[in-house]
Every structure is written in C-alpha cells, then in structure tokens.
Amino acid sequence: MRDHRKLGRELNLFGSDPLIGAGLPYWLPDGAVVRHCLEEYIRDAERRAGYRHVYSPVLGKRALYEISGHWSHYRDDMFPPMDLGGEQVVLRPSLCPHHAVIYRSRERSYRELPLRIAELGGMYRAEPSGVLGGLSRVRAIQLNDAHIFCTVAQVADEARAALELIGRAYAALGISPSRYRLSLPGKGGKYVDDPQLWRRASAVLNEVLDQAGLAYDAVEGEAAFYGPKIDVQVADSAGRESTLSTVQVDFYQPERFDLRYVGPDGGRHRPVMVHRSVIGSVDRAIAQLIEQHGGAFPAWLAPTQVLVLPVSDAELPQAIGVERRCAELGLRAELAGPERGSLGARIRAGRLVPYQLVIGAREAAGGQVSVRLRDGRRLEALPQAEALARTAALVDARSPSLWNGS
Numbered sequence: 446m447r448d449h450r451k452l453g454r455e456l457n458l459f460g461s462d463p464l465i466g467a468g469l470p471y472w473l474p475d476g477a478v479v480r481h482c483l484e485e486y487i488r489d490a491e492r493r494a495g496y497r498h499v500y501s502p503v504l505g506k507r508a509l510y511e512i513s514g515h516w517s518h519y520r521d522d523m524f525p526p527m528d529l530g531g532e533q534v535v536l537r538p539s540l541c542p543h544h545a546v547i548y549r550s551r552e553r554s555y556r557e558l559p560l561r562i563a564e565l566g567g568m569y570r571a572e573p574s575g576v577l578g579g580l581s582r583v584r585a586i587q588l589n590d591a592h593i594f595c596t597v598a599q600v601a602d603e604a605r606a607a608l609e610l611i612g613r614a615y616a617a618l619g620i621s622p623s624r625y626r627l628s629l630p631g632k633g634g635k636y637v638d639d640p641q642l643w644r645r646a647s648a649v650l651n652e653v654l655d656q657a658g659l660a661y662d663a664v665e666g667e668a669a670f671y672g673p674k675i676d677v678q679v680a681d682s683a684g685r686e687s688t689l690s691t692v693q694v695d696f697y698q699p700e701r702f703d704l705r706y707v708g709p710d711g712g713r714h715r716p717v718m719v720h721r722s723v724i725g726s727v728d729r730a731i732a733q734l735i736e737q738h739g740g741a742f743p744a745w746l747a748p749t750q751v752l753v754l755p756v757s758d759a760e761l762p763q764a765i766g767v768e769r770r771c772a773e774l775g776l777r778a779e780l781a782g783p784e785r786g787s788l789g790a791r792i793r794a795g796r797l798v799p800y801q802l803v804i805g806a807r808e809a810a811g812g813q814v815s816v817r818l819r820d821g822r823r824l825e826a827l828p829q830a831e832a833l834a835r836t837a838a839l840v841d842a843r844s845p846s847l848w849n850g851s
C-alpha cells in the first residue's frame with residue numbers, strides 16, 4: 446500500500462492550499478471524475494435497494510441540534526455557531542436531524558415503512574489541525590448517508606440488508622475490510638443515559654452480526670452518543686485503522702423528534718431510526734481506494750480508461766477516429782501521440798490506464814487495434830469496433846476484471 450497523499454499529488458487527483466485552509470482539500474479534474482463515478486455508483490446501488498434520495502441544507506439552526514442531542518453531546522466537534530439576524534445557525538455535524546425533520550414533514554402510515562431516505566451530503570467537523578491529512582481526516586466531509594425509518598420488527602432485516610449492501614459495494618470497489626467492530630458506549634457523560642435503550646439496540650446488532658456469520662470485536666467507548674453501531678474498519682498504508690461504513694440502531698432520536706407512524710390499529714407508534722453508511726465519507730473512501738489500488742483504479746473508476754497510442758504520425762488519423770468513437774461510447778479516452786516520446790515511454794507513462802490501444806501500420810490498414818491491458822497482458826489485434834464494444838461493456842458493468850472474466 447502507498448500513501449494516498451503522495452499518490453494524490455503525483456496523479457493530480459486533489460490538492461490543498463493554506464489559503465483555503467487545513468483539512469479543506471479541493472478536487473482536480475481527474476479526482477473529480479473518480480469521485481463522481483463513486484457517487485453515481487452509490488446512488489445507483491441505493492436506488493436498487495429501495496432508497497429514495499433527498500437534498501438537505503448543510504446549515505441548520507442551533508435549536509435543531511439541541512433537539513437531536515448533538516449540541517449537548519457533540520458540541521466540541523462542531524464548528525462554532527454563526528450569528529445571523531438574531532438567531533444562531535451552525536454547520537451541521539451530521540445529516541440525521543435533517544432527515545428526521547423530513548420524515549415528520551407529513552403524517553406517515555405503517556404502509557410506508559421501512560422508509561429509506563438517502564443523501565450524499567456535506568457535513569462539518571472541527572477536527573484539530575494536528576490530525577488533518579490528505580483526504581482521510583478533513584473538516585468538510587461529503588457523507589454517503591441514509592436513515593431507515595421502520596418498525597421495531599423491521600430493524601434486524603434492515604440492518605442485515607444494509608450490511609449486504611456494504612458487502613456488495615466493497616466487492617465492486619475492491620476494498621477489503623480489516624475487521625468488523627460492534628461499538629458500544631463507554632464511561633463518562635458522552636452517551637445518552639438510558640440503559641434500557643442501549644441494551645435493546647445492542648441486542649439487535651449482536652443478532653445481525655451473529656446471523657451474518659461475521660467475526661467481530663465488541664469495543665467499548667466507540668458508539669455514537671445516541672446508540673451502538675456496527676463499524677466496518679479499514680486500514681490505511683501505515684496500518685492505522687479507521688471506520689468506513691456503519692450501521693446504527695437508534696431509539697433515541699425518534700423520541701427526541703417525536704416521530705410517529707399510524708399503525709394498522711389506527712394508533713400512533715414510534716418508529717426506529719437505522720442510520721447507515723455504505724462507504725462513509727466519500728473523501729475517506731477515495732483515500733482508501735487510492736491506497737488499496739496504488740492509483741490503478743477499477744476500470745469503471747479510472748480517470749482515463751483508454752489510452753490511444755498511434756505508433757507514428759502516419760496512424761494519427763485512425764487514432765483520432767478511435768478516440769472520438771470512445772467518447773461516443775462514454776469511455777474516457779486520451780490520445781498519446783509520438784510527440785510524447787517512444788511507444789515504450791508512452792506505455793510506461795500510461796501504466797495506470799486499464800486499456801491501451803496500439804495502432805501501428807498493420808492495424809491502421811486493417812481497421813484494427815492491438816489491445817494491451819494494464820496488468821501487462823497483450824491481446825491479439827482486434828477489429829476496432831469489437832475492441833471498443835468489449836471495453837465499453839466491461840466498464841458499463843463495473844466489472845472488477847479487465848478482460849474475459851480475469
């Protein structure tokens with residue numbers, strides 16, 4: 446594994462500037478492509494799993510976080526409030542309160558449950574400057590978040606489905622978890638004081654982990670202030686562990702926001718909130734992807750997917766045609782002509798690009814390309830249309846393999 450900060454600079458993925466501030470990286474075009482593809486993947490996976498997406502503002506009145514409990518339990522990690530026309534607004538430390546308010550924006554029936562509300566949204570954490578670095582610890586976080594509002598009887602199934610969604614995403618992204626952790630409350634006033642609430646919620650998560658057959662460590666002092674959680678841990682290049690994905694069971698915030706649904710009996714009942722994140726913060730997920738793949742992203746995430754390599758200037762017209770055809774097929778292609786050096790030098794410079802299409806005199810005459818894969822494999826020359834259709838199909842399917850099931 447390599448340090449994502451170093452690779453991020455070398456590959457022009459992201460940067461930072463003291464004038465913008467520590468912990469506030471910006472995304473360069475190639476990094477923005479990776480981020481966009483990742484976000485679209487997540488939205489698509491969530492849509493298929495029955496989530497509905499919303500947008501909510503990154504600011505809220507201080508009163509909102511007083512109700513959610515953030516103000517009393519989490520204030521030290523929040524940015525200071527801003528005075529605005531006689532009231533105080535804060536940059537949000539989480540999306541939960543906004544989604545609770547969206548839930549209660551109208552009356553809900555048991556028929557709507559489980560109601561799965563998802564958002565890729567900004568949140569802010571006043572991290573001390575000493576711990577900031579690259580994309581893994583930032584002050585402006587883009588969170589892949591969702592809240593499932595459901596009945597008590599539905600909680601275990603929803604938590605299990607969320608873990609499965611996380612498993613599928615890790616397979617597509619080529620990320621391996623370092624371990625699963627059941628995060629429980631510790632000592633001190635950081636946690637909501639309601640022993641029965643903690644017992645109920647922890648029992649559900651225990652059951653889900655056991656039934657999924659996942660080995661895990663129970664760790665005290667790592668829970669959210671309002672409830673226990675399953676954390677999926679990953680390790681960075683230095684072996685430091687951090688949490689990427691979480692599934693949390695929350696009986697607390699539904700009470701604080703007085704959330705209700707009308708049951709089959711016509712009575713009003715309290716839903717449970719399952720908080721879950723598939724890839725956690727987009728920033729940290731991409732730091733992990735950069736390190737895990739050493740910059741050689743799965744083809745569907747790669748900033749440049751196809752490198753078109755005419756051997757000499759004579760094949761330039763064919764190469765331009767291939768590049769144009771790639772764009773029509775939705776493939777991100779780049780033409781690297783002889784002005785960039787010898788063919789060998791251009792192949793080496795493009796070593797992270799999954800598909801390299803070489804066009805020499807013979808290929809140009811026959812309307813073909815010779816395909817070289819990033820892993821060093823060289824395939825026989827193929828008709829251009831066939832090579833491009835095959836590449837586009839693999840990329841569209843977000844295939845983890847570069848060619849032919851391997």
Ligand SMILES: [Zn+2]
Nearest residue numbers: 539540541720
């Ligand atoms: Zn939440």
